[in-house]
Amino acid sequence: MIPTSQKVPRKVVVVGAGPVGCLAALSFAKEGWEVELYEARPDLRESLSGNTQARRSVNLAISSRAIVAMASVDPALATRVLEDGVPLRARMIHDVRGGSESQAYDPHGQCINSIDRGLLNLKLLEEVLSSPGVRVFFLHKLLKSNFDTKLLTFAKDDEPNVDVYFDLCIGADGSYSAVRRDMMRFAKMNYEQEYITHEYVELRMPARTRTDGSPSYRLDPNHLHIWPRHSFMLIALPNKDYTFTCTLFAPAATLASLRTREETLAWFSTHFPDAVAHIGEQNLLDDFEANPKGSLICIKTHPYHYKDSVILLGDASHSMVPFYGQGLNCGLEDVRVLRNVLRNDKVDPLVERSGAYDATLELALRQYSTIRHDDLIAICDMAMDNYVEMRHSVTTPTYRILKAIDHFISSWTRPVPLSTLTAILSRVPFPRANPGGWLSLYTMVTFRPDIPYALARRRAQRQSGVLKILGLSGVGLIAAGLVYSAKVVRAHRRFQGSL
Amino acid sequence: MIPTSQKVPRKVVVVGAGPVGCLAALSFAKEGWEVELYEARPDLRESLSGNTQARRSVNLAISSRAIVAMASVDPALATRVLEDGVPLRARMIHDVRGGSESQAYDPHGQCINSIDRGLLNLKLLEEVLSSPGVRVFFLHKLLKSNFDTKLLTFAKDDEPNVDVYFDLCIGADGSYSAVRRDMMRFAKMNYEQEYITHEYVELRMPARTRTDGSPSYRLDPNHLHIWPRHSFMLIALPNKDYTFTCTLFAPAATLASLRTREETLAWFSTHFPDAVAHIGEQNLLDDFEANPKGSLICIKTHPYHYKDSVILLGDASHSMVPFYGQGLNCGLEDVRVLRNVLRNDKVDPLVERSGAYDATLELALRQYSTIRHDDLIAICDMAMDNYVEMRHSVTTPTYRILKAIDHFISSWTRPVPLSTLTAILSRVPFPRANPGGWLSLYTMVTFRPDIPYALARRRAQRQSGVLKILGLSGVGLIAAGLVYSAKVVRAHRRFQGSL
Numbered sequence: 001m002i003p004t005s006q007k008v009p010r011k012v013v014v015v016g017a018g019p020v021g022c023l024a025a026l027s028f029a030k031e032g033w034e035v036e037l038y039e040a041r042p043d044l045r046e047s048l049s050g051n052t053q054a055r056r057s058v059n060l061a062i063s064s065r066a067i068v069a070m071a072s073v074d075p076a077l078a079t080r081v082l083e084d085g086v087p088l089r090a091r092m093i094h095d096v097r098g099g100s101e102s103q104a105y106d107p108h109g110q111c112i113n114s115i116d117r118g119l120l121n122l123k124l125l126e127e128v129l130s131s132p133g134v135r136v137f138f139l140h141k142l143l144k145s146n147f148d149t150k151l152l153t154f155a156k157d158d159e160p161n162v163d164v165y166f167d168l169c170i171g172a173d174g175s176y177s178a179v180r181r182d183m184m185r186f187a188k189m190n191y192e193q194e195y196i197t198h199e200y201v202e203l204r205m206p207a208r209t210r211t212d213g214s215p216s217y218r219l220d221p222n223h224l225h226i227w228p229r230h231s232f233m234l235i236a237l238p239n240k241d242y243t244f245t246c247t248l249f250a251p252a253a254t255l256a257s258l259r260t261r262e263e264t265l266a267w268f269s270t271h272f273p274d275a276v277a278h279i280g281e282q283n284l285l286d287d288f289e290a291n292p293k294g295s296l297i298c299i300k301t302h303p304y305h306y307k308d309s310v311i312l313l314g315d316a317s318h319s320m321v322p323f324y325g326q327g328l329n330c331g332l333e334d335v336r337v338l339r340n341v342l343r344n345d346k347v348d349p350l351v352e353r354s355g356a357y358d359a360t361l362e363l364a365l366r367q368y369s370t371i372r373h374d375d376l377i378a379i380c381d382m383a384m385d386n387y388v389e390m391r392h393s394v395t396t397p398t399y400r401i402l403k404a405i406d407h408f409i410s411s412w413t414r415p416v417p418l419s420t421l422t423a424i425l426s427r428v429p430f431p432r433a434n435p436g437g438w439l440s441l442y443t444m445v446t447f448r449p450d451i452p453y454a455l456a457r458r459r460a461q462r463q464s465g466v467l468k469i470l471g472l473s474g475v476g477l478i479a480a481g482l483v484y485s486a487k488v489v490r491a492h493r494r495f496q497g498s499l
Numbered sequence: 500m501i502p503t504s505q506k507v508p509r510k511v512v513v514v515g516a517g518p519v520g521c522l523a524a525l526s527f528a529k530e531g532w533e534v535e536l537y538e539a540r541p542d543l544r545e546s547l548s549g550n551t552q553a554r555r556s557v558n559l560a561i562s563s564r565a566i567v568a569m570a571s572v573d574p575a576l577a578t579r580v581l582e583d584g585v586p587l588r589a590r591m592i593h594d595v596r597g598g599s600e601s602q603a604y605d606p607h608g609q610c611i612n613s614i615d616r617g618l619l620n621l622k623l624l625e626e627v628l629s630s631p632g633v634r635v636f637f638l639h640k641l642l643k644s645n646f647d648t649k650l651l652t653f654a655k656d657d658e659p660n661v662d663v664y665f666d667l668c669i670g671a672d673g674s675y676s677a678v679r680r681d682m683m684r685f686a687k688m689n690y691e692q693e694y695i696t697h698e699y700v701e702l703r704m705p706a707r708t709r710t711d712g713s714p715s716y717r718l719d720p721n722h723l724h725i726w727p728r729h730s731f732m733l734i735a736l737p738n739k740d741y742t743f744t745c746t747l748f749a750p751a752a753t754l755a756s757l758r759t760r761e762e763t764l765a766w767f768s769t770h771f772p773d774a775v776a777h778i779g780e781q782n783l784l785d786d787f788e789a790n791p792k793g794s795l796i797c798i799k800t801h802p803y804h805y806k807d808s809v810i811l812l813g814d815a816s817h818s819m820v821p822f823y824g825q826g827l828n829c830g831l832e833d834v835r836v837l838r839n840v841l842r843n844d845k846v847d848p849l850v851e852r853s854g855a856y857d858a859t860l861e862l863a864l865r866q867y868s869t870i871r872h873d874d875l876i877a878i879c880d881m882a883m884d885n886y887v888e889m890r891h892s893v894t895t896p897t898y899r900i901l902k903a904i905d906h907f908i909s910s911w912t913r914p915v916p917l918s919t920l921t922a923i924l925s926r927v928p929f930p931r932a933n934p935g936g937w938l939s940l941y942t943m944v945t946f947r948p949d950i951p952y953a954l955a956r957r958r959a960q961r962q963s964g965v966l967k968i969l970g971l972s973g974v975g976l977i978a979a980g981l982v983y984s985a986k987v988v989r990a991h992r993r994f995q996g997s998l
Contacts, residue, residue: 188794192691295687 007350009034013152013166015142016173017044019117020314020331022124024170027073027339029133032349036164037134038154040141040173044125048118058117058202059237059245061088061224061325064110065449067418069332072339072426074127081123085113086238092223093394098274102223103394103403106440107411110447112325114224114237120328137162142173145182147309150355167354168361169310172331175299177316187306193299196321196384198232199252200294203287205279207242215242218278226390227272233391234272246279249391255293261285296321298380302373305365308358313338318376323386326379326445326453333449334372337429341368344428371429374454382445382457402467406440413437421450438463506849508533512651512665514641515672516543518616519813519830521623523669526572526838528632531848535663536633537653539640539672543624547617557616557701558736558744560587560723560824563609564948566917568831571838571925573626580622584612585737591722592893597773601722602893602902605939606910609946611824613723613736619827641672644681646808649854666853667860668809671830674798676815686805692798695820695883697731698751699793702786704778706741714741717777725889726771732890733771745778748890754792760784795820797879801872804864807857812837817875819882822889823944829878832948833871836928840867843927870928873953881944881956901966904973905939912936920949937962 012028014021017039025037041047062085070078089111090104105112128134140154143161152169154162171179184191207215217238219225225236225244232250239245248255258264264285268276276284299319305311314331345364393399416435424431430452441460444451451459511527513520516538524536540546561584569577588610589603604611627633639653642660651668653661670678683690706714716737718724724735724743731749738744747754757763763784767775775783798818804810813830844863892898915934923930929951940959943950950958 188694190693192693194689194691195687 007348007352008354010167010349010351011036011165011354012168012170013038013164014170014172015152015179016171016177016314016316017041017121017125017128017136017138018172018174018314019121019124019328020335021170021172022121022128023070023073023332023335024172024313024338025128025134025136026077026124026131027335028170028349029131030073031339031342033133033168035134036166037128037136038140038142038152038164039136039138040178041138043138044118044122048122059114059239060117060120060328061237062113062115062120063325063329063446064418064421065326065329065446066332068422068425068449069329069336071418071422072336075422077127080127081120082113082115084119084123084240085115086221086240087111088114088222088224088237090223091394092220092225094225094227094272094274095395096227096229096271096273104407106415106443106447107407108415110415110443111222112224112446114239116239117328142178142182145169145179145310147183147186147306150309165355167351167358168308171310171312171316172314174315175297175319177312179310180301180312180316183306183310183312186309187303190302191299192301193297193319196296196298196387197251197253198249198296198387199255200247200249200296201255201288202291202294203246203248203279203284205236205244205246205275206283217242217244219244226394227275228391228395229271230392230395232271234275235390236275244278246275249296249387252293258288261289264288298384300377300380303366303369304372305362305369308362308365311338311365311368318380320380320383321387322383323390324379324383324445326383329446330376330379330453336425337372338368340425340427340429341371375452378454378457379445382441382453398471402464402471403440405467405470406463409438410440410443413439415447416450421448424450434459506847506851507853509666509848509850510535510664510853511667511669512537512663513669513671514651514678515670515676515813515815516540516620516624516627516635516637517671517673517813518620518623518827519834520669520671521620521627522569522572522831522834523671523812523837524627524633524635525576525623525630526834527669527848528630529572530838530841532632532667534633535665536627536635537639537641537651537663538635538637539677540637542637543617543621547621558613558738559616559619559827560736561612561614561619562824562828562945563917563920564825564828564945565831567921567924567948568828568835570917570921571835574921576626579626580619581612581614583618583622583739584614585720585739586610587613587723587736588721589723590893591719591724593724593726593771593773594894595726595728595770595772603906605914605942605946606906607914609914609942610721611723611945613738615738616827641677641681644668644678644809646682646685646805649808664854666850666857667807670809670811670815671813673814674796674818676811678809679800679811679815682805682809682811685808686802689801690798691800692796692818695795695797695886696750696752697748697795697886698754699746699748699795700754700787701790701793702745702747702778702783704735704743704745704774705782716741716743718743725893726774727890727894728770729891729894731770733774734889735774743777745774748795748886751792757787760788763787797883799876799879802865802868803871804861804868807861807864810837810864810867817879819879820886821882822885823878823882825878825882825944828945829875829952835924836871837867839924839926839928840870874951877953877956878944881940881952897970900973901963901970902939904966904969905962908937909939909942912938914946915949920947923949933958 009032011034014025014035014037017037021037025035029035062082067078070081089109090102093101093103129136140156140162143153143155145152150166152164154164156162169179171177173179205218208218210216219236221238227234232254234246234248236244236246258267265281268284297319298321301317304317313334320327342364345360345367347361347364431450435450439448441456444456444459445453508531510533513524513534513536516536520536524534528534561581566577569580588608589601591599591601593599628635639655639661642652642654644651649665651663653663655661668678670676672678704717707717709715718735720737726733731753733745733747735743735745757766764780767783796818797820800811800816803816812833819826841863844859844866846860846863930949934949938947940955943955944952
């Protein structure tokens with residue numbers, strides 16, 4: 001055994017300073033690794049300063065998985081990060097006649113948090129920058145990687161390329177990951193990318209100005225607003241500045257068919273008359289013209305690691321469509337799961353010689369690839385399924401009846417406080433025991449990070465079977481009751497007739 | 500209308516001088532395009548010259564789709580290319596006790612052709628080199644592409660990069676296509692790559708030397724030999740030089756478990772005692788040690804084109820596992836289908852100004868992407884399914900009974916001569932009418948290029964339903980017969996007893 005004093009910290013190089021990369025950097029620094037964080041874009045502090053009004057807002061729905069992941073790195077982190085968030089406790093379903101209906105997310109009133117992606121990223125980056133164990137490099141674009149010799153080469157504008165050696169590389173550089181691109185030359189990786197035929201476009205709903213000149217929200221700020229229209233939908237999430245970020249999701253062909261301002265306005269006015277009134281016609285048309293039509297992609301990979309050299313986290317390894325609001329929750333959870341796997345497998349943050357092959361580390365990374373895969377596939381698929389739920393199912397009577405029964409039964413199972421969840425999940429990737437009770441799928445995915453995604457899905461499938469039987473029994477009982485009373489009435493009439 | 504004399508030929512740049520790239524170059528040259536063919540590797544004529552014994556042999560099974568595709572470019576081409584092939588009319592199934600059974604591919608005796616990939620490639624390349632309309636460049640590696648400005652940049656050792664403008668780029672550069680890599684930056688492409696958990700390793704079975712010193716085959720040369728062992732298998736295809744190329748397909752874990760020469764020999768002797776005797780122990784162990792373990796990958800993409808700029812053919816767009824022997828047949832068919840689509844859509848090989856955007860060309864490429872997709876997915880999936888058939892199903896009694904009935908019914912449908920098929924398929928991608936009769940799936944895939952892969956699959960699924968009913972009825976009739984005769988016997992005995 002080599003005395004600790006002669007050992008050096010392992011060096012982890014995190015590529016990508018988005019929220020997942022930042023949390024990974026913080027987590028490894030806490031564990032005693034030497035951390036370097038590389039980002040291709042400029043310093044977010046510079047790009048976010050200045051006119052925030054002109055900046056496009058992308059809203060995230062932060063829920064328990066993200067909160068527990070942050071809390072497991074630093075107990076107060078989630079609170080600091082979420083101070084600019086707006087809590088959402090329900091969906092508000094808007095019909096085409098202007099009517100609306102609130103559908104609570106959880107029978108016990110648990111909330112998700114709407115927060116601007118840029119703000120959340122900035123907060124996490126500031127945490128990293130103030131963390132003594134991390135060095136951050138902006139404007140470093142990954143050019144090529146050698147995951148056998150553990151060498152990354154970065155390009156820097158007008159400067160010579162930079163070679164960086166590492167013990168472990170973390171690819172947290174998003175859907176179009178350069179780390180993944182290079183890793184596929186080394187690892188036998190299964191990879192799948194699928195564009196769905198729908199696209200999205202963002203529109204901004206301005207604040208309302210009160211008579212006293214102060215701003216207010218145009219819609220209830222504690223709801224995620226949905227205008228479901230079967231094959232397409234509009235949603236709106238609140239910002240702290242009293243605006244809403246609206247997003248239209250629709251088939252690419254539909255969006256392409258709106259060629260003139262007249263066509264666009266007529267189409268919006270037909271399907272979303274109330275939303276048009278709130279957004280304002282001019283504003284809507286300007287945004288629709290100016291903002292790009294975004295693609296929706298689903299990416300699945302496996303394995304997530306190569307030898308003891310590199311691992312992909314967040315969107316780089318699983319890019320999902322945004323309809324479950326779980327993309328970033330899942331990405332931050334990746335960091336927590338990896339941390340706990342490394343701890344459980346006793347990967348020493350200190351080594352005798354940096355750069356050497358480490359079987360313990362490879363084993364831990366392989367374990368991550370194994371335990372995490374089913375969960376990542378499950379949430380990618382559930383996110384896809386939820387698009388149909390949001391734009392169509394929520395409007396159907398069957399869905400609403402089953403949902404009501406589901407919520408009623410769920411209300412018997414008490415929620416677990418976040419502090420308890422954090423305490424459990426700071427030590428293990430997931431508890432082995434299957435937590436009991438009846439929980440709706442949404443609750444399991446959103447508020448119960450102790451239940452892995454794949455397990456949540458399997459439980460919900462079982463529950464759904466039970467619900468259908470209950471629903472059918474209910475319908476059967478009602479039908480039987482109707483038949484019986486009809487018989488009684490007929491018998492009574494016959495009896496009267498025979499008098 | 501611009502007079503033809505003022506027009507210039509369009510320029511097609513084919514990337515990859517494998518068999519598909521060569522046939523594409525020949526086809527476009529015939530149609531009057533200006534053709535340039537770029538290949539990253541050295542001139543095949545140089546690399547194939549010299550010691551062909553030392554060179555690894557990869558055998559292809561060339562069947563009607565490839566023959567018709569070549570014939571539609573040049574009627575005599577297929578004959579010239581296939582003169583070094585060995586016709587195979589059946590599978591020979593070898594059991595572990597040394598017994599064997601021949602299973603004909605087709606009730607009418609139609610054959611597939613075993614040919615060395617290098618030789619076939621060389622023949623096609625020589626055709627290209629002697630074709631006046633084509634310029635060929637070796638050792639040009641695609642560095643980057645711009646499919647909006649229609650510019651490719653190639654790297655050439657120790658020389659400045661070469662910029663090449665084009666009207667149409669054809670990516671025929673195989674499973675790890677550089678054209679596809681670059682195209683994914685421009686097109687919204689769905690892409691999937693999957694490594695199966697099995698690997699392969701090649702072994703050479705030498706010729707036998709007769710007492711007069713002349714060489715002969717160790718096994719019947721007109722069979723594809725299979726040693727199916729449920730989870731793994733050995734196959735052997737004949738070469739013109741009296742050798743066989745043997746390929747072992749097995750789970751990667753099984754191959755990895757054979758660490759010493761003793762373990763390897765013991766394993767082979769247990770499962771393939773007769774094959775070991777033919778290959779020779781020393782020879783087998785040397786090959787097993789020296790030859791790399793190959794991966795098996797399945798790649799699916801869609802769409803295959805981007806605008807009017809680029810299209811992927813062959814393995815670059817659909818890389819399948821080798822178990823249906825259709826990889827190259829399908830790739831060459833791609834060339835024929837594309838040619839006929841361009842002709843049908845009246846894409847003029849001459850244009851007023853080279854490099855300009857061409858809506859007609861884009862429409863034709865889009866049509867190719869549309870009509871070809873289901874067929875490419877079908878053959879990729881059938882190739883995967885056929886692995887189970889080859890290594891396992893062929894040994895089961897149910898399979899053999901159903902196959903016998905299938906062959907018997909198929910024998911009523913007369914085969915269509917290759918000349919007739921060529922005449923039909925030289926004009927249209929596929930005939931619209933669904934050819935009648937009952938044909939086994941293997942016959943449709945292998946000998947009926949007028950039936951698209953997806954249609955072959957659907958027809959076979961229907962036929963399979965009928966076969967199962969026939970099989971069950973047969974079993975039922977036999978059972979009924981047995982019960983009836985048992986009753987008669989019992990009745991007879993009772994009658995005798997009562998005497």
